[in-house]
Amino acid sequence: MPWCVSRLDGCMGNELTLAEVCDEIVDCVNRTAPEDLDGEYFAVGTPAMRGNVVNLSEARTITKETFVKWTRRLVPEPGDLLLAREAPVGPVIRIPEGGRYAAGQRTTHLRANPNVVHPRYLYYLLISPAVQLRIQAGAMGSTVPHLRVADVKSLRLPALPPLPTQHAIAEVLGAFDDKIAANEQVVIAGEDLMRSLVAVVATSVPVRELATHVTKSVDPTDFDKVVHFSLPAYDSEQDPVIEPGAAIKSNKFLIEQPCVLFSKLNPRFPRIWDVGNLPDLPPVASTEFIVLVPRSVSRSALWAALAQPEVSTTLVSYAVGTSGSHQRIRPAELLELAIRDVRDLPSSSRSLLDSAGSQVDATRRQSRALADARDELLPLLLSGRVSIGDLENVAASSIRS
Secondary structure, three states, X not given: OXXXXXXXXXXXXXXXXHHHHEEEEEEOOOOOOOOOOOOOEEEEOXXXXXXXXXXXXXXXXXXXXXXXXXXXXXXXXOOOEEEEEEOOEEEEEEOOOOOOEEEOOOEEEEEEOOOOOOHHHHHHHHHOHHHHHHHHHHOEOOOOOEOOHHHHHXXXXXXXXXXXXHHHHHHHHHHHHHHHXXXXXXXXXXXXXHHHHHHOOOOEEEHHXXXXXXXXXXXXXXXXXXXXXXHHHHHOOOOOEEEEHHHOOOOEEEOOOOEEEEEOEOOOOOOEXXXXXXXXXXXXXXXXXXXXEEOOOOHHHHHHHXXXXXXXXXXXXXXXXXXXXXXXXXXXXXXXXXXXXXXXXXXXXXXXXXXXXXXXXXXXHHHHHHHHHHHHHHHHHHOOOOOHHXXXXXXXXXXXX
């Protein structure tokens, strides 16, 4: 039942524009922030906003001085929003805690008016399918669709429910995201444990002694659907995407057995993907990955050896490219790189390593299920077709499972 005719104490009236529900709408500095590889701050541009989360591997690291310059018109606060208005149009992220995040190029900084709209409710409203359709419809440009700042300000939002209802909706949907965030901490702890178990190994061998480099490629258009292990999928919680084969215009590597994918791009932020149980649909990997099948070691052990800090440090010195975010390594360089020989680990450590790897995988799968449940509920909730009571029961059941 729509909010305006539901029993949930009415709605706040007619549609409002984004400008009418925000205290601040400030465009980014319209030039690229100077990158500093040792910077401890981040300029979050549109490439770093895929999946409506901050992907630091795609953000530009900047100095404190640059951060101050880039935020002089409005200093971001936790819970503020960034809206991507070009390349691509539409993603929205919430500014994390920490005070280190500036609006990057082609983004607009939003600060909700809490007397009109709950900030987290506004986030969910902006990423909802209905509002995303409005955003896409307002995008201009035949070659590269984009929004002007004026378009952002004039974006019309569906009628808002009362603030208490907004708060309840934000809390229920936020419970999913909070559990996903808690799971991410479990994943981080598990991966830290895996790295620490391998860090004690004193002997080294080339990667090629522990893994076989697989280069078999296929044309995805030969298949009706494929499961695509891409860089954007990695950045979106390592969640491969089912895509029509016809929608993929270039050859991909065929994944025929469990493996570890190692990204060639930007080794300063390593992307190392432990691919375990294969899906029923044909799995394919971006050619930006190096496909490694473990030899005489487990996938978790190979992952942990490749994830040692010195691997990234060494590969950064090998990388070629015009900037930090566009540098690449060559497969031959990775295969000859010396990594810790995990075959020398005692059996108890190998067992603990594999157990930690399994827990990391299970936790990620739970997070994907939570995200799917949230995404299914979001449009029902925002349209008022699901009551707060129904939603709270579903959320509690999903999060306990």
